[in-house]
Amino acid sequence: MSALISPVVPRTAARRLGWVLSDAWVIARSNLIHLTRNPAGMASMLLFPIVMVVMFGYVFGSAMTVAGGGDYRAFLMPGMFAQTMAVGVTTTLVVVSTQATYGVTDRFRSMPVSQSGVVLGRALADMAGSALELAVLIGCGLVVGWGWHNGPLPALAAVGLLLLLRFSLIWVGIFVGLKLKPESAGASWMLMLPLTMIANTFASPAQMPGWLGALAEWNPLSATVAACRELFGNPGWSGGSWAAQHALALAIGWPLLITAVFLPLAARTYRRLDRV
Amino acid sequence: MxxxxxxxxxxxxxxxxxxxxxxxxxxxxxxxxxxxxxxxxxxxxxxxxxxxxxxxxxxxxxxxxxxxxxxxxxxxxxxxxxxxxxxxxxxxxxxxxxxxxxxxxxxxxxxxxxxxxxxxxxxxxxxxxxxxxxxxxxxxxxxxxxxxxxxxxxxxxxxxxxxxxxxxxxxxxxxxxxxxxxxxxxxxxxxxxxxxxxxxxxxxxxxxxxxxxxxxxxxxxxxxxxxxxxSMIGGDQIDLVLREERDLPAAAETLAAVTGAAPTVDATARRVTAPVSDRIGALTEAMHRLREAAVEVEDVALRRPTLDEVFLSITGKGAAA
Structure with missing residues (x-):
């Protein structure tokens, strides 16, 4: 058997970029095939938010009052959207940690695959999965009486903010995933749930004890949720604190800050896999 | 270079x-x-x-x-x-x-x-x-x-x-x-x-x-x-597999006397092994003495040393350590 191709390492920036994009697509595609081949996993991934909507919207919701007035389920949905984006980080974490542990990452690294391509592929696949979850949840929201009231453009901007939050968490997922074993990565889900609940997701921070309310106000998730409520025209977005008043700026600022911190950390950890 | x-x-x-x-x-x-x-x-x-x-x-x-x-x-x-x-x-x-x-x-x-x-x-x-x-x-x-x-x-x-x-x-x-x-x-x-x-x-x-x-x-x-x-650990090895485990000490003693080397004994396999220099001489002499001592031999083999034995002699410990 003879060698099929003579190896050529690309020298021009354009060819290198071509590699990055082609590698990213190949990796994203294989991850998307995973989604379609795992109907049970996909069903539970899509059903979980719906179950949460029913539980919080109807079981607890009947006993809830929205600070400032308004329908609880209309208040709840932006919280559910953002929570789903945030919990999505566990997908990144588990996949990254599993691939690093079971030699897949090593195979990538022993091949002439562009490292940016690997990461970009991971990001594309995760974003596609989360966008699908968000779409299902929006449909679910429309069924339970939620809707947008400020026109389509602010609504699209809100969707953009939600995806921006998810995007920033990809880097957290890669950074932490490279440091954890798959078993602990799986358990991170248990931690994410309370982190997404000490926020304005399900109740207004104004109704919480003072210290907890302050924590909830400054939770990056709260900024996205408050900004979405404002953009969708849903109840409960106004609040007295500085964080609540500047929700829109923070909903852009927090994800940018998270990306600015964790993207270099993730890249550095990946590059430094050759030192451990 | x-x-x-x-x-x-x-x-x-x-x-x-x-x-x-x-x-x-x-x-x-x-x-x-x-x-x-x-x-x-x-x-x-x-x-x-x-x-x-x-x-x-x-x-x-x-x-x-x-x-x-x-x-x-x-x-x-x-x-x-x-x-x-x-x-x-x-x-x-x-x-x-x-x-x-x-x-x-x-x-x-x-x-x-x-x-x-x-x-x-x-x-x-x-x-x-x-x-x-x-x-x-x-x-x-x-x-x-x-x-x-x-x-x-x-x-x-x-x-x-x-x-x-x-x-x-x-x-x-x-x-x-x-x-x-x-x-x-x-x-x-x-x-x-x-x-x-x-x-x-x-x-x-x-x-x-x-x-x-x-x-x-x-x-x-x-x-x-x-x-x-x-070759580093010398010539061939002789393996004796006995019918009865209780004969192992006697067989080891015999093999030591014939080969002049310390045999290794594997009790579970009922096997005694020693390095030999005079292959055929050692083989016939050992078989003769064992028959006289009424030790029943199930199998006998002359062979090159295994890498396991090489490893043991180089490092002083077994490969599975």
Missing amino acids: SHSERMNSHSILAEGLRKRYGDTYALDGFDLAVREGTVCGLLGPNGAGKTTAVRILTTLLRADGGRASVAGFDVAARPAEVRYRIGLTGQAPAVDEILTGRENLEMWGRLYHLGRRTARARAGELLDRFGLGEAADKRIKHYSGGMRRRLDLAASFILAPRVLFLDEPTTGLDPRNRDEVWQAVRTLVAAGSTVLLTTQYLDEADRLAHQIAVLDRGRIIADDSPDALK
Whole structure:
């Protein structure tokens, strides 16, 4: 058997970029095939938010009052959207940690695959999965009486903010995933749930004890949720604190800050896999 | 010869590699030279540094000191060139469980930038060659351990690598699957590739390797052909297998008297072993004395020493330690 191709390492920036994009697509595609081949996993991934909507919207919701007035389920949905984006980080974490542990990452690294391509592929696949979850949840929201009231453009901007939050968490997922074993990565889900609940997701921070309310106000998730409520025209977005008043700026600022911190950390950890 | 001169004739060249974890050196002056087109078995107990050596040579890990080149390129300075010329099969098969065998190979082929059509053709070719043609469109989760390992190997063959690294490729495989992996390696070597094989199984190195390097605590302590290594501990061995375990001490005593060496006794196998210089003389004398002592012998054999015995005599401990 003879060698099929003579190896050529690309020298021009354009060819290198071509590699990055082609590698990213190949990796994203294989991850998307995973989604379609795992109907049970996909069903539970899509059903979980719906179950949460029913539980919080109807079981607890009947006993809830929205600070400032308004329908609880209309208040709840932006919280559910953002929570789903945030919990999505566990997908990144588990996949990254599993691939690093079971030699897949090593195979990538022993091949002439562009490292940016690997990461970009991971990001594309995760974003596609989360966008699908968000779409299902929006449909679910429309069924339970939620809707947008400020026109389509602010609504699209809100969707953009939600995806921006998810995007920033990809880097957290890669950074932490490279440091954890798959078993602990799986358990991170248990931690994410309370982190997404000490926020304005399900109740207004104004109704919480003072210290907890302050924590909830400054939770990056709260900024996205408050900004979405404002953009969708849903109840409960106004609040007295500085964080609540500047929700829109923070909903852009927090994800940018998270990306600015964790993207270099993730890249550095990946590059430094050759030192451990 | 200088490093660059030796690079021409050797596909793998490591000089004084060091890698430290905390206070302990995983590699402490690791030297190895493997000629093009040969198989080198890297042998050593767990923790000797085998995997660390493979990871440095395959550009996965940066050495703290020393230098190495693979397929003519420095692993630290030109990793991309090295990666185009090597294949790596690690201890755990790095295959995608959810995808089919064909999809796995096509994906890896495209990551080698083969282009869609070439990657597809190459995947089909390799599946047939590794006996996976019928299972090509089944998902990996339905594959046996041996099939996964073969698919993993097939992935390292996509570019017909100049140098193939196999890190314990048959650990945990049953004998039939092990044979299949060995056959695949022989085929690649016949086509001119160089192979570095790490293993804990001495018979594996014995069957495949032209050269055996024994690694202990981060250093190569022996490096030669299998036959030369076996000659290091002297001539042939005599094995006696007894019918009754209670006769073992008597047989050991007899063998000691005949050979003048201290025999080793394996009670569970009811076997006594000793090195011999005068093969036939020692054999007939031992059989004669044992018959007189009424010790029933079930089996007797004269043979070359195993690598296990070589390893024991070099390191002072067994390979499985």
